[in-house]
Amino acid sequence: MSEPVPLPFLRSTPSLPESPWAPLGSLPLTVLVGVTGVGKSTALQALQEARSGLRILPDRREVTDAVMIRPLAGGPVTDREQRFRLTAEYRAAHPGGMAQALGSLQADTTHWGTSPVFDGLRGLDEVQYAASTFPSWRFVALGAPDAVRVRRLLGRADAFDRVQTDTPAADVRGSLLAIPGVRAVFSPSELGDLAVLTTEGHSPADIVARARIVVSERQNYDPQAAEAFLQTLPRSRALLLDTVALNPGQVAQAVREWAADPGSDDSGSAGLQVEG
Template sequence: MFKQRTITSWLAVGEALAPWRPLAEWPLLILVGVTGVGKSTTVEALQTAGLSFTLLPNRRELTDELIIGQMQTAAGEAVQLVTDRIKRFDYTAQYRQKYPGGMAHALSQLLVLPSELPTAQLIFDGLRGVEEVTYAAELLPRAYFLVLEAPLVVRVKRLLGRGDAFDKVSSIAQKRAEVGLVGLIPEAAGVFTAEEEAELMGLVADGVVSAEDLQGKLKIVLTERANYDPDGAREALLQVGRERVILGDTVALSPEEIAALVRDRWV
């Protein structure tokens, strides 16, 4: 097995051979939140606010770099890029079964090269779920956690509006939209209020989005809901290290206000 593999000029994975040092020794801010809570917008606000930090490869990139290929190899499959979000969830679930902590385990394997590191402080986007954040809080003692939150309906609307090519799901049967959200995806039963359902279905009725597009975005957020527990992750962090947690409601607070919280608590 390899002892160390370089990812960038200042980032590697494997054994901490000098002069490389474990990521656990560095000041790190970890964004915690599921799709659509506003992580990318928050990072932009932190940059605009003039905070000095270096971004680690994000969750998508580290999933490709450290997780999916490993799971494909273990299953005897050809190593290839996977863009379908539901298939990616399957691979990451397999990784979590093998390594408690999932992405947090992968993150804890990273090394930094001090002489090449652009800034002293690092930011990672991001972790989610109780196991990941609990594992990270223990293995990364210098890490702070910025917990970003938004209601399900807001997250769905943000996904519908952002046009990210990554937000796609294949092999979902199109159903009649006339019967409501449950007609598009049964897992939506009992999740949204009547007002929220009317708001989302109104986007279809008004021709703002297609029923197929809404169906795909619902599948993304509800699959995440089944795999991760945002409320549980927040509470788990508050239990293990309240002084290391920054809470950011991305509906109640502007990106600039969240950046100010980070400046006050972390920088």
């Protein structure tokens, strides 16, 4: 008997499904790929516009809470860095990470339809697992430099973008340099640029908190490796977008055109869209 999970019209899959339930791994999902602040919301809106009646599955955060965080922590966790630690613990036992968690669920297709969208996957392990294990899934990958992502996180005012930090107003750069692993993610000049974001009205604590989120994500996921792998897939399965080279309107147009033509297949090359 399948077990319920605290997600609407979804359940775990230890047994064979009966109609109208179907494993998500068997459905032709469209999956957004990218770390925080790369512009997935724009792509998601474009997909909704391109495909009338499209259903959006509970997002990564909700699936993480239901399948990973709550079982490990015994309750909700809001601190981003603690969540990264718990999801890393889950991945140690489940190498496919979020892809494996999502694929372990059954969906009621009378509610979700037969080709829903999921936001999203991160890193090489998740993407590689998803592409090889679920051949009907398609991927829209979005990328942006880490320093740009910090700026975007500062601008979006999401209550979820929180970590515990104590940043002296007089030493933003020093606080940035004190983030474990920060030098592997940001160059000295990028750290200098982040430190002076206080002149644009951002608080030192917010700047350091967003930088810590980006560093923590990079320590757990490798966006460049995921994109390199997706470039080996045919265009019918993978669309890669640079959300700095492309403005939001161009991102939306590229996604709509790709979603509207699922049969196109330039074998061996992904749809890398870069326009000035």
